[in-house]
Amino acid sequence: MEEIVTEARPLKPPVKRQRRRWSWNTVKEQRQLIYMSVPLLAYIILFAYVPVWGWTMAFQDYKPARSFGEQTWVGFKHFQFLFTDDNFMRVLRNTLAMSIINLVLGFATAIILALLLNEIKKTFWKRTVQTISYLPHFLSWIIVTGIVATSLASDGIINDLLMKLNLIDKPIIWLSEGKYFWGVVGASHVWKEVGWNTIIYLAAMSSIDPALYEAADIDGANRYHKMWSITLPGIRPTIVILLIMSIGHILEAGFEVQYLLGNGLIVDWSETIDIFVLKYGIAQGNYSLATAGGIFKTFVSITMLLLANWTAKRLGEERLL
């Protein structure tokens, strides 16, 4: 026991990076490592780089069942259609709004729940709450939207509850009002994912050195002080990494929820980029437009990822790249 404590690594090992000169000798020395990396490299080339060839479709009027040489090239026509369409700005706004709502709500609720769970002393209760809260994660969205639609119906549980509490005097048709839609989506996301998202934070919390808590106890800190000054800073690197990763997905506001819960009345609030691309791309047999939409999303993702990473670096935080 004694030994382990003394030999524990300091938090930041003072390794000085030495630039090793590249030489055939190094290659020879590390050839086993190089062999081992070949399958992974091949995998990445095959499944991440080769498909990028398909991006050429975005610059053609792609027709299936025709060879590459037979396609007609149209330059940026599809991008132009995408960006000049009246609906595009609206769709982009919806996507960003719902994505940010999901991001903020998702992070806040998961961190709060994780902090609370961490404070529970009785393992049985902790486990029970944890299990119950992450079970919805295993339901597919189509089931969840079914549950949501039923709960929000005029004779659904939400309306019943609000009526019983005398908060409203007649049922609200939730899915017919655009202004509720983002909230509905955000709430369904929280319900489905909150428990699952806590897992990684709880794991991060368990690696915080108990000595810090003991020291805080001696200094007379109460629970809130410890949460604020030890637990939260302890999981900060995890939060930052997860945030950077999710910011890369800022244009992935989800597709199923909006598609399955949306209808003509609220299309101004519910339509996301994915649905737009489906409607005017795939559903019209216009695969080129769908590809153009995909390229746009990829570019935004990479830009946002680099931006977030750079910001994190400037702030002296942990970072991904």
Add this chain to the structure above:
Amino acid sequence: MGDRKRVLLRFGAVLLLALSVTVAGCSGGNTKGTDAGTTNNAGGSEVGPEQPFEISVFLGEAGQQPTADNKIYKKIKDELGVTFKFEFLAGDKNQKLGVMIAGADYPDMITADTKLTAAGAVIPLEDIIEQHAPNLKKHFEKYWNQMKDPNDGHIYYLPNYGAYNSEVSDTYYSGPAFWIQKAVLKEFNYPTPKTLDEYFELIAKYKEKYPTIDGQPTIGFEILNYDWKNWGLLNPPQHLIGHPNDGGVVVNDGVGEIFADKDYAKDYYQKLNEVNAQGLLDKEAFTQNYDQYMAKLSSGAVLGMFDQHWNFGSAVDSLKTQDKLERTYVGLPLVYDLSTKDYYRDRPSLNLNNGFGITVNAKDPVKIIKVLDKLIEEDWQKLLTWGVEGEDYQVNEEGRFIKTQEQRDNASDATWKLANKADAYYGTAPKIEGYFSDGNATAASNQPEEYQASLKPFDKEVLDAYGFNSYVDFFSPPPENPIYYPAWSVDLVEGSPAKIANTKLNELSTKYLPKAILATTTEFEATWKEYVSEIQKLDIKAYEDRINEVLKWRIDNWTVK
């Protein structure tokens, strides 16, 4: 050293192999088309039980798999050696087809869609029909030119309905109408509402008298606006001014124009706006999906709606099974004013861009066409429509087909049908319509004595009150079809400006019309104005031009010389 080199070489080889497999995989989809094209006339062994043959089929409609021991499919398997493997649509049709096309992943046979034609997914059928399918050729003889695709002159699909061998006296109307519960008509001593105002007046009076039906709140009027099934919302205006169903356009003298933004359309939606203010319209009408709609109709609580009869058939079956005959519906050909003659009911026209096509992935298209050719023979057709003689119907001394009450009940029992009817195939397959050579009607519902005998006492009472022979008599007899009719079957061509304009128009309608209907009476005007100005921004001309181009083509090519 030598060892190492060999190892490196091996790794290289593996890498290269893996790459070539992917490349081959990528290009596989592209070459298939031409392969199937060249092997069209090869193969095609005879159809018979000694050569088992499986045909995979995709049906563009949601449905239920027939039971594994279904008696008709069993017969087809025993006598022809053919088994059908059905895949039913789950979810959105366009999306499913889009994914299918993107992966060139087709079954052997597929229900028609212009997307498939555009993608080159289906093979031209005219040559193999001429060579291998005498029965089909004879069946479609009269309609041969109409079946040709206006874009390239090939026949890709075998229309499932509309190829009649004689005039028929219809007793069943399957098209669009304003439907009203028989109970409402009975309550007010069988009036005949002719205009929209009279119709909603009846509904309002009935709802006031019976606020609930079987414990459920009464729904005065229902509208289905879901996915591609949105005609309940979009189509009524053209009928109200006395035009037949031409889809999104009204055709005058062979020239079509959209009606969505016209004043006669506005009148209808304004009326719906008033109806909503009266509380007659279902609050959830515009947020419901097809299943919820059918559930509401099946409950018997919906007094009326605008729909195509075939679209809610299973709800009616369900009402019959529940013994709620008075909750089933009568179709009414409403018009705006009495000076307009109703034109809902039309003469049967060929159901273009419907029915089966054979895909480029089918290994043996000739054999498939031979199977279809076999199944359109009269004996098989009798089996498919009437069923098995002695089990599902009897033949009396005069050679007339007749059913017992139990057999009739079976025929409207959805569960029974899954085990005893081959509807999944028959619905989309080419079929003989009219009369068999022995004089019996091809459908039990069109056999006059069978229809009369099958009427329940309640239906007899209703018809007697009106002095009608069948419910079809509510409609005016249809005039001769214009040559180009119907305009709704025009292929707009995927991805063309016409199609995009149509998609956008659809989108605007499904967005603004519900808004306008649910708005307060004062807001209606503003919403409508906004809707019309949004429509004017679209490339409607491209849409109308395409329709008119095809209508003209039809007039030039379909006119019997």
